[in-house]
Amino acid sequence: MQQQTPLVQVRNLVFARGERVIFDGIDLDIARGSVTAIMGPSGTGKTTLLKLIGGQLFPQTGSIVVDGENVDKLGIKDLYKLRQRMGMMFQSGALLTDLSVFENVAFPIREHTDLPETLVRDLVLMKLQAVGLRGAAGMMPNELSGGMARRVAMARAIALDPMMVMYDEPFTGQDPISMGIVVKLIHELNTALGLTSIVVSHDVQETAAIADYIYLLSGGKVVDQGTPDSLWESASEWSQQFLNGEPDGPVAFHYPAPEFRDDLVGGGQHT
């Protein structure tokens, strides 16, 4: 029974920041054991969606259920319990700057378990080896490149072998080789450990290669969804433009603004 229900169910989610509505009633399912990709233009709220699923932000209306628990209604204790089973890789990495790479990956393990030091060490080195950064264990976060920092964050997100991992833009800033490693790693973790993965990304090819299902978000709505193949075939003009990266079409490149001409001539208000 549990096996059949999706791990994450988002229903009629409405979320606004001040006046600005970010999500205007979206429905979303993340199937257990799948890799689900969330794609959409910059600023549509992909990161916001992950934070909503992680219970860091709360929806105005609608519900978010993760593994049978209503995230937005949980008390702080239960929420923290649930989060121990979720890993999240932040877009910025969010590494603790006063700890070394090794200690960063060890952090969740030390906080939540009483494992002996030798075991912690083995676990951490294993995770770092997986992202190809075992050699960087002794470095401090400020000595890492952006792409390296993100891979360390990835190792940290999977440190406790969670049931679900959310990756916010894991491919950004990776060279072709490490990109390949990261893509493979997400896929392998998913199949080998039976994780459920949510991948937020702009890299259409890489994402399509590993995703079982893709949601395209724009303007606070789910504009299209389906398996990669079906999206490629999709009749939706929107999907075609986004997936093929064409400049013209229904997707607006610009953040909502008054007419450029009016702005230049009329000295539009910027506050």
Next chain:
Amino acid sequence: MILDPLQQLGRAGISFFERLGRGNMFLLQTIAGVPALLWRPGLVIKQMYSVGVLTLLIILVSGLFVGMVLGLQGYNTLSDFGAEESLGVAVALALVRELGPVVTALLFAGRAGSALTAEIGLMKATEQLSGMEMMAVDPMRRVVAPRFLAGFLSMPLLAAIFSAVGVYGGFFVGVGLLGVDEGAYWSQMQASVDLHDDIYNGVIKSIVFGFVAAWIAVFEGYDTVPTSEGVSRATTRTVVHTALAVLGLDFVLTALMFGD
């Protein structure tokens, strides 16, 4: 139009009280996180090092100079009345009752409080606090509570060191340079400085100041607008608010303790 300033005043008032309320809630949460630290003293010790030990040098140097100035000024005034023998008492009372707790708190705000605010504020701005939350680690317990406790515990110790060094500063100038009798300096001090009235009250002051200074520092950090500008503003606010709070509280406490 005429209502505009009134409206602004009202808005400022509301946001002031809102902040005050948040600050109090925050304090309760912080204190709730303190008992758990008994099982992890390492967290507090590490913070006591960066809050306390690194503030030690400025406390030592300032204490010495303040004591020396007290020795000089005290000697000039007392010698007019032929009472330079009482120099030890004057120096010790000024330090233990007032200057020790107050100047230490002001130096603490500038050296340690601002650093605490900036550190926590930057952790917020770079999503480190958010990242901890997602790892199911409560930043209130892991980051804020140890820093608060370390600041709170360090202050009385630092104030005591400040006063002790200051007494030697006064000794150095009064006895060493100006020729006050050494025996008189110490014995009069011993006879007139009261353990209960003077020392205890001074310690109580520094405990209160430590509490307030540590609270303001961690709250400003946690409440920072997560930008570079926000962090710099919060840091400034920590120093200014701590200074005001300490000086204001000092008057109140002095009136309560010595005001009869």
